[in-house]
Amino acid sequence: MAGTGIRPARTAGVRAGTGVGAGAGVRAEGGVRARAAVLVLIAAVLVTGCGGQRADGSKGADGSDGKGGGVRVDAPRTPSATPSTPATPAAPTPPPTPPTPPGQTSSPDPKLPPPLVSMDIAHAVEGGGRSVNITIDDGPDPTWTPKILKILRDNGARATFCMIGPQAEAHPDLVKRVVADGHRLCDHTVTHNTSMDHRSKAYQKDQILVAAGQITRASGGVKPLYYRAPGGAFTPYSRQIAASAGMRPLGWNVDSKDYEEPGVHAITHLVKHELGNGPTILFHDGGGDRGQTAAALRKLLPWLRHHGYGFGFPVR
Numbered sequence: 001m002a003g004t005g006i007r008p009a010r011t012a013g014v015r016a017g018t019g020v021g022a023g024a025g026v027r028a029e030g031g032v033r034a035r036a037a038v039l040v041l042i043a044a045v046l047v048t049g050c051g052g053q054r055a056d057g058s059k060g061a062d063g064s065d066g067k068g069g070g071v072r073v074d075a076p077r078t079p080s081a082t083p084s085t086p087a088t089p090a091a092p093t094p095p096p097t098p099p100t101p102p103g104q105t106s107s108p109d110p111k112l113p114p115p116l117v118s119m120d121i122a123h124a125v126e127g128g129g130r131s132v133n134i135t136i137d138d139g140p141d142p143t144w145t146p147k148i149l150k151i152l153r154d155n156g157a158r159a160t161f162c163m164i165g166p167q168a169e170a171h172p173d174l175v176k177r178v179v180a181d182g183h184r185l186c187d188h189t190v191t192h193n194t195s196m197d198h199r200s201k202a203y204q205k206d207q208i209l210v211a212a213g214q215i216t217r218a219s220g221g222v223k224p225l226y227y228r229a230p231g232g233a234f235t236p237y238s239r240q241i242a243a244s245a246g247m248r249p250l251g252w253n254v255d256s257k258d259y260e261e262p263g264v265h266a267i268t269h270l271v272k273h274e275l276g277n278g279p280t281i282l283f284h285d286g287g288g289d290r291g292q293t294a295a296a297l298r299k300l301l302p303w304l305r306h307h308g309y310g311f312g313f314p315v316r
Helices: 008-017 020-049 144-154 165-170 172-180 201-219 236-244 264-277 291-306
Strands: 131-139 159-163 184-187 280-284
Touching (some): 131 144, 131 291, 144 159, 144 291, 165 201, 172 184, 172 201, 201 236, 264 291
Parallel strands (some): 131 159, 131 280, 159 184
16 A cells, blocks of 8 residues: 555545545535525415515415415304394285276276276266166165056066165165065165265265165165265265265166146147156155155156156266
8 A cells, every 4th residue: 555655545535635526515515505495486486476576565366365375165153143134014915006997087086996887977877778767766765666567567667766875774674675576775874965076085085985874774784886976066085985885876867846836738738848857756655644655656757658768877
């Protein structure tokens, strides 16, 4: 070894400080720095991928706010101890407005009950044709109503009896006889006030509906189908109140004036002369002596039949 001139210790020192040894040291240091750079790059990618805010303050690629990652899982909420306010119930749907009766020209007041039948004043004959409407007012009367019922029966005639409520209540047997003979009932109020069109609405309503109840009870449940205002004292209000109770307002075309007791000839002559005005004829079985009325009907009914007239009821 000594003869070679090579000193192992120095050779090792040269390798450690220069040449190969120095290169290895440089490579080792470079490798550390490279690994550190890679780690920094990976960390940056991970931060960006987890939604961290960028330097400009914008959100990460996943649109998160950077505070909880791309997907946020909310903790389950504890139900509130305060009871929730109950929902306000929906308002009830108003009932549909009944259709306007066919042919009605009057305009109902929407604030009042709607009419069930036409509130126009009736004059025509139901079903049309060559017929008349015999109408008998102010009864029933224990003396005259039975006589007039017999005259009507003898001539095959039908009529509409417009009754005063208390009169019907006092003579239910007569009301039932009228119905049994095939005639119709009509409401003629409680007190027969010919000025009721100047009275309050409450008064008019009471006059109409109270009388209707009295007549219905006296008949055994048969309701009046018409309402005739005393003296024709109708108002739009009274007509709608009657129609809302199912009673058609009833007028007349021919007034026989029998209540004036002008004589049998005068009554028959007037009716024949004015028959061209329309088919509804007004007579009376109550309110006084109706002997002239009965006698006039004995003459008029056969005359009407002879001239081709039938006997019907007013339109509804």
